[in-house]
Amino acid sequence: MSLYRDEGVVLRTQKLGEADRIITILTRRTGKVRGVAKGVRRTMSRFGARLEPFSHVDLQLHAGRSLDVITQVETLRPYGEALVTDYPRYTAGTAMLETADRLIMGEKEPALRQFLLMLGGLRTLAEGTHEPRLVLDAFFLRSLAVAGYAPALSGCARCGAEAVRAFAIASGGVVCGACRPAGAAVPAAETIALMIALLRGDWAAADASESRHRTECSGLVAAYLQWHLEQGIRSLRHVEREWAGRDPVGRDPAGRDPIGWEWPERRASHPEEAARTR
Amino acid sequence: MYEGVVQNLIDELGLLPGVGPKSAQRIAFHVLAADPADVKRLAHALLEVKEKVRFCRICGNVAAEDECRICRDPRRDPQVICVVEESKDVVAIEKTREFRGRYHVLGGAISPIDGIGPDDLKIRELMARLADGQVTELILATDPNLEGEATATYLARLVKPMGLKVTRLASGLPVGGDLEYADEVTLGRAFEGRRLLDV
Numbered sequence: 001m002s003l004y005r006d007e008g009v010v011l012r013t014q015k016l017g018e019a020d021r022i023i024t025i026l027t028r029r030t031g032k033v034r035g036v037a038k039g040v041r042r043t044m045s046r047f048g049a050r051l052e053p054f055s056h057v058d059l060q061l062h063a064g065r066s067l068d069v070i071t072q073v074e075t076l077r078p079y080g081e082a083l084v085t086d087y088p089r090y091t092a093g094t095a096m097l098e099t100a101d102r103l104i105m106g107e108k109e110p111a112l113r114q115f116l117l118m119l120g121g122l123r124t125l126a127e128g129t130h131e132p133r134l135v136l137d138a139f140f141l142r143s144l145a146v147a148g149y150a151p152a153l154s155g156c157a158r159c160g161a162e163a164v165r166a167f168a169i170a171s172g173g174v175v176c177g178a179c180r181p182a183g184a185a186v187p188a189a190e191t192i193a194l195m196i197a198l199l200r201g202d203w204a205a206a207d208a209s210e211s212r213h214r215t216e217c218s219g220l221v222a223a224y225l226q227w228h229l230e231q232g233i234r235s236l237r238h239v240e241r242e243w244a245g246r247d248p249v250g251r252d253p254a255g256r257d258p259i260g261w262e263w264p265e266r267r268a269s270h271p272e273e274a275a276r277t278r
Numbered sequence: 279m280y281e282g283v284v285q286n287l288i289d290e291l292g293l294l295p296g297v298g299p300k301s302a303q304r305i306a307f308h309v310l311a312a313d314p315a316d317v318k319r320l321a322h323a324l325l326e327v328k329e330k331v332r333f334c335r336i337c338g339n340v341a342a343e344d345e346c347r348i349c350r351d352p353r354r355d356p357q358v359i360c361v362v363e364e365s366k367d368v369v370a371i372e373k374t375r376e377f378r379g380r381y382h383v384l385g386g387a388i389s390p391i392d393g394i395g396p397d398d399l400k401i402r403e404l405m406a407r408l409a410d411g412q413v414t415e416l417i418l419a420t421d422p423n424l425e426g427e428a429t430a431t432y433l434a435r436l437v438k439p440m441g442l443k444v445t446r447l448a449s450g451l452p453v454g455g456d457l458e459y460a461d462e463v464t465l466g467r468a469f470e471g472r473r474l475l476d477v
Contacts, residue, residue, distance in 0.1 A: 235390035237395065
């Protein structure tokens with residue numbers, strides 16, 4: 001198959017040479033593909049704008065020795081247009097793209113479920129019907145489940161007991177009092193319920209959750225994801241989770257710096273993650 | 279493989295952007311054949327650029343002194359600041375001769391996937407420049423790609439409470455192109471930003 005056609009979502013673009021780009025695409029049939037798009041950085045390029053991250057495209061590629069060459073592109077849905085005008089959604093979206101890129105290790109290995117999940121996640125994010133961090137956490141949990149790393153949430157991950165107490169990342173989910181390793185976080189029962197709702201797609205329950213439980217859920221999910229990936233997700237550091245509460249110039253009431261803002265409360269509440277990010 | 283010094287030169291030249299091993303070899307042999315005075319001038323220019331050029335204290339553009347030529351020029355309008363990603367963009371805009379205000383060079387665009395956040399750009403310096411109230415218009419001239427648009431959105435939101443006029447460069451059809459070859463996104467933007475033709 002020297003010439004083939006597929007549809008996919010653009011995950012990442014990297015500059016190559018004078019005016020070319022290497023485009024990483026998650027496709028429906030072929031899985032993750034890296035292709036060269038020639039001359040797309042010139043203003044006169046006929047498909048430069050179609051190959052921006054978040055774009056859902058129909059494309060034709062020519063199989064090459066190491067990288068394929070993208071020969072034609074048609075836009076199906078440019079999700080980037082909707083996301084880029086809303087900064088919190090944009091940062092959540094980039095974290096989704098980076099996670100999909102890291103989770104799918106091999107190139108040209110079909111990953112249909114990941115592709116469908118990506119498409120659903122981008123659509124939900126672009127529609128703007130749910131809070132971006134909930135969409136992001138739902139995407140993380142389901143991506144992990146597709147990859148075979150679904151956290152145990154209803155019974156102890158070690159012995160199966162129903163009365164659970166803590167969330168132990170290394171044990172694979174919630175654990176009972178007897179199995180609890182030292183240093184495991186003890187989240188609120190509502191936080192675990194929120195994680196279950198996000199994993200199942202129960203949006204009514206997820207939307208009704210309280211902000212503090214969402215924050216706790218985000219911290220646990222991010223730590224769990226990065227533990228299984230065995231590396232950090234760079235975009236996560238820039239995801240905006242709580243913009244409200246800071247004054248317009250960007251300083252928050254506690255006087256922390258807006259621009260290099262991190263998640264101090266998350267760091268404090270989850271010693272396991274704090275130890276790893278250090 | 280060549281003798282030590284020649285191979286060294288080829289290796290060093292090969293590190294330059296857009297120069298492959300074959301081009302590096304060609305340039306190296308051109309240097310070998312060239313007049314010693316010409317080679318000295320090239321070497322001097324290379325050393326001088328590293329010694330003398332620094333970044334403007336005010337706008338972040340490349341400058342030969344503490345402040346760049348544009349920031350020192352009293353004829354430039356201090357009320358309008360045009361925000362660009364790189365120094366190369368300043369040159370591109372200067373060539374149009376349309377803009378008489380001043381610049382601010384961010385040093386890149388927000389790209390979380392590459393680990394570049396607002397903190398890694400010269401946004402703090404821009405906010406400090408805007409704080410004295412002299413500026414009335416901020417032109418966001420970041421690249422019209424995803425990272426550039428996200429940076430423009432971020433900046434627009436950050437300066438909104440200051441009550442400035444914030445504008446974004448128009449996107450649309452390139453002059454001298456064919457409409458039928460334009461992509462949907464660009465053509466859509468061109469429609470969005472169409473203007474009244476007053477004849």
